[in-house]
Amino acid sequence: MAMQQPACYNVSVVNPGGAWQTDNVLRSELPILAFQIAFSIVFSRLFFFIYKPLHQPRLISQISVGFLMTPLLLGRYASLYGLVFPVRGVLNIEVLSHIGLIYYAFLSGLETNLNTILHVKKKAACIAIAGIIFPMMMAPGLYALHRKFYHSENPILRLEESTSSAYLLWTLILTVTGFPVLAHTLSELKLLYTGLGKVALTAAMISDTYGWFLFTILVPFAINGKVAVYSVLSTIIFIVVCIVAVRPIIGRVIDRKTDRDEWDDNQLLFVMMGVLACSYITDILGTHAIVGAFVYGLILPHGRFSDMVMSVSDDFVGGFLAPLFFIGTGMRLAVVTLFLGGHWCMTLLIVILLCVPKILSTIFATFFFGMRTRDGVALGLLLNTKGAMALIMLNLAWDRTIFSPPTYAVIASAVILMTVIVSPVINAIYKPRKIFEQNKLKTIQKLRVDAELRIVACVHSNRQAMSMISIIESFNATRLSPIHVFALYLVELTGRAAALLASHIEQPSVQPGLQTLTRSQQELENISSTFGAFGDVYDAVRIEIINVVSSYATINEDIYNLANDKRSSLILVPFHKHYSSQGTLELTSAVYKDINQSVMQHAPCSVGIFVDCDLGSVPKVNMRIVMIFVGGPDDREALAVAWRMAGHPGIRLSVVRILLFDEAAEVDTSIHEEAQGILSAVMDNGKQQELDDEYMNLFRLTAVNNEDSITYSEIDVHVGEDIPAVLHELEKFGCDLYVVGQGNCRNFKVFSNLLDWCDCSELGVIGDILASNNFGSRASVLVVQQYGHGGMHLGRLGGTNNDGFDSLVVKTQ
Numbered sequence: 001m002a003m004q005q006p007a008c009y010n011v012s013v014v015n016p017g018g019a020w021q022t023d024n025v026l027r028s029e030l031p032i033l034a035f036q037i038a039f040s041i042v043f044s045r046l047f048f049f050i051y052k053p054l055h056q057p058r059l060i061s062q063i064s065v066g067f068l069m070t071p072l073l074l075g076r077y078a079s080l081y082g083l084v085f086p087v088r089g090v091l092n093i094e095v096l097s098h099i100g101l102i103y104y105a106f107l108s109g110l111e112t113n114l115n116t117i118l119h120v121k122k123k124a125a126c127i128a129i130a131g132i133i134f135p136m137m138m139a140p141g142l143y144a145l146h147r148k149f150y151h152s153e154n155p156i157l158r159l160e161e162s163t164s165s166a167y168l169l170w171t172l173i174l175t176v177t178g179f180p181v182l183a184h185t186l187s188e189l190k191l192l193y194t195g196l197g198k199v200a201l202t203a204a205m206i207s208d209t210y211g212w213f214l215f216t217i218l219v220p221f222a223i224n225g226k227v228a229v230y231s232v233l234s235t236i237i238f239i240v241v242c243i244v245a246v247r248p249i250i251g252r253v254i255d256r257k258t259d260r261d262e263w264d265d266n267q268l269l270f271v272m273m274g275v276l277a278c279s280y281i282t283d284i285l286g287t288h289a290i291v292g293a294f295v296y297g298l299i300l301p302h303g304r305f306s307d308m309v310m311s312v313s314d315d316f317v318g319g320f321l322a323p324l325f326f327i328g329t330g331m332r333l334a335v336v337t338l339f340l341g342g343h344w345c346m347t348l349l350i351v352i353l354l355c356v357p358k359i360l361s362t363i364f365a366t367f368f369f370g371m372r373t374r375d376g377v378a379l380g381l382l383l384n385t386k387g388a389m390a391l392i393m394l395n396l397a398w399d400r401t402i403f404s405p406p407t408y409a410v411i412a413s414a415v416i417l418m419t420v421i422v423s424p425v426i427n428a429i430y431k432p433r434k435i436f437e438q439n440k441l442k443t444i445q446k447l448r449v450d451a452e453l454r455i456v457a458c459v460h461s462n463r464q465a466m467s468m469i470s471i472i473e474s475f476n477a478t479r480l481s482p483i484h485v486f487a488l489y490l491v492e493l494t495g496r497a498a499a500l501l502a503s504h505i506e507q508p509s510v511q512p513g514l515q516t517l518t519r520s521q522q523e524l525e526n527i528s529s530t531f532g533a534f535g536d537v538y539d540a541v542r543i544e545i546i547n548v549v550s551s552y553a554t555i556n557e558d559i560y561n562l563a564n565d566k567r568s569s570l571i572l573v574p575f576h577k578h579y580s581s582q583g584t585l586e587l588t589s590a591v592y593k594d595i596n597q598s599v600m601q602h603a604p605c606s607v608g609i610f611v612d613c614d615l616g617s618v619p620k621v622n623m624r625i626v627m628i629f630v631g632g633p634d635d636r637e638a639l640a641v642a643w644r645m646a647g648h649p650g651i652r653l654s655v656v657r658i659l660l661f662d663e664a665a666e667v668d669t670s671i672h673e674e675a676q677g678i679l680s681a682v683m684d685n686g687k688q689q690e691l692d693d694e695y696m697n698l699f700r701l702t703a704v705n706n707e708d709s710i711t712y713s714e715i716d717v718h719v720g721e722d723i724p725a726v727l728h729e730l731e732k733f734g735c736d737l738y739v740v741g742q743g744n745c746r747n748f749k750v751f752s753n754l755l756d757w758c759d760c761s762e763l764g765v766i767g768d769i770l771a772s773n774n775f776g777s778r779a780s781v782l783v784v785q786q787y788g789h790g791g792m793h794l795g796r797l798g799g800t801n802n803d804g805f806d807s808l809v810v811k812t813q
Contacts, residue, residue, distance in 0.1 A: 032089035033096070039084055040065055040327050041320065055188040055423035057181045059387065062323040063416060066330020075331075085331075093324060098289070100321020104388060105290035106275045107317060108180065108208075109297025110306045117209055124202035127365045131203065131383050132175045132210055134361030139171035142353055149346040150406055157337055160404040165222040169397045172214055173411055174357060178387020179208035181419065185385060187493070187550065189426055190557045194565065196375050200382040211389050216291050219393065223400055224286060231286030238281060239295050247299040258305045268312070271300075290392065303521065322388075329391050332398055335413060337406045347410060354414035355421075358384045378426055384418040391415070442569050442605035443787050445640040445695070450480055453644075454568040458488045458559060458599075460592065462526040464574040469534045470616035471572065471782060474623070474737070475641075476648040477540035484542045486566050487531045488559065490595075491520045491549040520549075552591050556598035564604040570641075571603055575611040575763075575771070584773045585611070597762045600742070600785055606637055609742075609762060611771045611781040618736045620650045626735040626779075628727075628766055629657045631692045634741030637786035639695065642739040643703060652709045656730060657696065662718045666749045685747065720750040727769055735779050740766045742785040 040062075047061035069075045069084065085093070143166070147159055160166055182204045191197040216235060220228035254271070257263055275293050282292030300306065338347050359380030366376035394412055397403040403411070447453060453475060457468040465487065477483040528545050535543035548558045563571050576592035577585040600607050627642035629635050639655065646653040667685055704712045715726050743751060743764040751765050758768040767783035769775055 029089070029092055032086060033092050036084065036089060036093050037096075037320070037324070040323055043068065044323050044327070055185065055427060056420065057184050058318075058323075059178075059181055059326060059391075060416070060420060062326040063330035063333075065323075066327035067333055067335075069331050070333060070335075072334075072336055094328075096321065097324035097328060100317060100323075101325045101388075101392070102279045102289055102293045103275060103313065103317040104322040104325075105293040106297040107310065107314065108388070109294040110300060110302070110309060111180070112205070112209060112298060117206055120202055120206060123369050124199050125206060126369075127199065127362055127379065127383070128203040128206035128210070130361040130365035131177065131207055131358050131380075132214075134364070135174040135357040136171050138357040139174045140167055142350060142357075143167055143170045145353075146347070146350050146407065146410055149343040149350070150410075151343070157340055157406055158404065160402065160407060163402070165225075165400075165402045166397070166407065168218055168222045169393055169402060170407075170411060172211075172218060173386075173390050173393050173415065174354060175207075175214065176211035176386065176389045176393075177204045177207035177358075177383050178385050178389065178419070179204045181387040182382060182385045185423055185426075186382070189423060189430070190554075190561050191426070191430060192558075194430075194561075196379060196382075200379055203379075203383060204385070207383065208387075208389070212291075212294055215389065215393070216287060219396070220287050222402065223396070228286065234285045235282055235287045235291065238285060238292075242278075242295050242299050250299070251301045254301050254305050258301070258303075258308075263308065268309075271309075272313070288392075288396075325395075326388075326391060329395060329412065332395075332408065333412050333416075334405050334409050337409045338413065340406075351410055351414045351417060354411070355384060355418050374429065378429055381422050381425055385422050386415045386419050442567070443637055443640070444569055444606060444644065445637050445786065447569050447640075452482050452484055453477075453570070454484045454486070454566055456486045456488060456559065456563045456566065456568045456571045456605075458490055458571065458573045459527060460490050460574065460589070462523060462530055463578070464612075465527045465530045466616055467574060467610065467612035468572060469530065470612070470618075471610050471737075471780075472541075473534070473538075473620060474625075474645045474648060474651065476645060476651075477538055478647075479540050482540040482542065484566075485531070485535075485544070486562065486568065487527065487543060487545050488548050488562065489524050489527050489545065490555055491547060492555075493549050493551045552595060556595060556602070559599055560602060560604055568605050571599060571605060571607045573599055573607065573609055575609055577611070577771075579613045583778065585613070585771065593760070593762070600762055603785075603787065606787045607785045608641070609767075609783045611763070611767075611783070613778055613780045615737060615780040620648065622652075623648075623650055623737065624652045624654070624735045625737045625739060626730060626733075627653065627655045627739040628730070629655060629692075629696070630660070630741070630743065630746065630766070632688055632741060632743060632746045633691075633786040633788070634743055634764070634784060636692065636695050636741070638739050638741040638782075638784040639699060641782070641784055643699060645739070646703065646707065646710050652711075654711045654713070654735070655699070655704075657712070657714045658723070658726060659714055659716050660748060660750070661716055663720070663750070667747055720753060723750070723754070723766070724769060727766065727775070731775070731777050731779075738767075738770050738777075738779055738781045740764065740770065740781065740783055742767065742783050744785060 043065045044058070044062045047064045048056075048058055051061055051064075067073070069081060075081050150159060179201075183201060186192045186197050186200065192201070216239075217232055220231045220235075224231060257267070274296055278292035278296040279289035280292070282295075283289040300309075338344060338351070359377060362380030362383055363373065363376040366379060367373075371379075394403075394408065394415065398408055444453075455472060455475070457472060459465045459468055468487070472483065472485060475483055524545070524547065531543045531545060535541050546562065548555060548562070550558050559571065573596045574588075574592065575585075576588055576590065576596065578588045580586045596609055600609075625642055625645055627639055629639055642653055642655065645651055700712055703710050717723055717726060741764065742762070743766065754765045755761060758765060760768050760771065763771055763781070763783045767781055770777055770779070770781045
């Protein structure tokens, strides 16, 4: 059977000495190349935003650009196709795309964490190995079925000759898993906090590493036949030399320069040129250029150096060069050939069956570890995600004419189908927002006295970690009522998700060579030490450190899911301002304010914003807390928090209830008039008053009458101007910590008017006044919002949920 002949390009060369083999680069070649790059980038970004609601990775959007230019769509218009991809510009775009592919492989090696792979747990290793063995056993049978049922009289659409090379590449394509793509998918689906996500990530990293190993060992045989044994042996020797000899030398030099911050652009350029040198060596040895690039990235020091290289090259490589290669994959995808065979129904069935082997293998492996069948199916779907490695082997089979157009269409369609269906199916199976509705009593007020208090404490730095410890310590952990703290270190996702995962998948240990850690890893080390020391002091306190590496725009969703998964009763977040040496609150980061507001809008439990004014310097043996009670669910929750703190032997609690009369007690009916009517608002006020009185009477009867360290007083307020005056009078007596409710459900006109003047609406009216620099207080403030009442509203407008993506969560102990 005739094989498809490779394409030949007739290029007229006027000046053989020219850089691009042409007479004038600026007049003929560069404009075409620039237009092709611009077209590819613009349309790939356009498809990315179109697919964003479906949580599709960038890889799919880039393939879609190429598919757009196939004869089935825009490719049927010869003039348009010739304008975008003229024949004389094909060679240039091919060269540039392969350079991008080489540097993409280099970044993949740089983000691979060998320590994680070498110390992987048994469950993830078994699942990954099963996901390789089963497809290798089933793939040849599926290829044989494809050859049996696909028939076409068209000579161009005839299948390739039955060769071992076709069997081998077909099998390898089914076994690999795209670790970077999977990391991106899980981050969008917000599943990385789950046990499923952690197993999937580790198994994918193992599978991806084995994929590179199989590519190095077996692909040369698919290209060169039996002669490839020499290529494989020489490549293995090259890899051993790189790891044993080159890695220690280059590692010491790079670590020394990184520690001294001696890097400049010229020195970094020489390091980056090593990518091309190693690629050239493995290409000469007969393996593939990307193998050398991957090995070079693998032997370079990880940590701060890799973080620096990623920051300067990721946008250029991942967003500029590599998409050109992936677009070429889509251009070669002739889907119409699937329907031109004699039994096109069987061909479509084979495409679907190609998605099954890894799912079956995962279900089989997870069964022995006691996982649910649903989780096994989900894990199999996740590990079915394909990435650059599968596309590289596809294009290699096309360029070497190992696959005919129908075979290429079948396996390429299966690869794309495996990747596309993962996000919608997993998102349909796991819907965290529905789970939140099932937990209505996750508050401090409803927590039993003898129950464990679970707190999610969010921090961005070690300074905030020390602040959180000062407030958590006040919660009075005892053996009867212990505290379990889940410390969330929030890291902004700014680069490649897989690279950040590789650096954060394990908590760094305190060992020599700390200077090689990234800045976020160093901060994690300090935070872990701070919380670890706190846990060592108190037997009734358990500490668990969790990394949340996510886009700040959607990091609130990770906090929701973690708090729900850990069955927490309270989320503590730091205020977006910190206490300065001048005794005032200064801005830490404006984005922290947006995070706090997002958390308060849809949290699955109660939330507290902690405004720290150096509370840690206050001795716990003599600390005074003032709780200001106005009314409503948030104030009842704040009272429950203060009541629990009052159990600490060194804390004195003063509860001050503000009673509203006359003008101050007028109801703001405009908030409820449109939705519920005036009468409903008045009735709601009456119901809240009953609940306030009931809980306050319980507090006075149980706590005030039996504890000398707890006092209670009432203050009458008749006009709005009295509220700031009352707070100033309370400040004269002095205290170390104010505990107040956010006041979301108050519908009094006096608070609605004051809210319009608030700088920080997330603190509520009273909290904003107490935390203001104009108020002049040196006391810290804890603002509490109770779960179950619709979340915080920003001013008069209800907040909306941001359904964005890009995150990464890694748990450490």
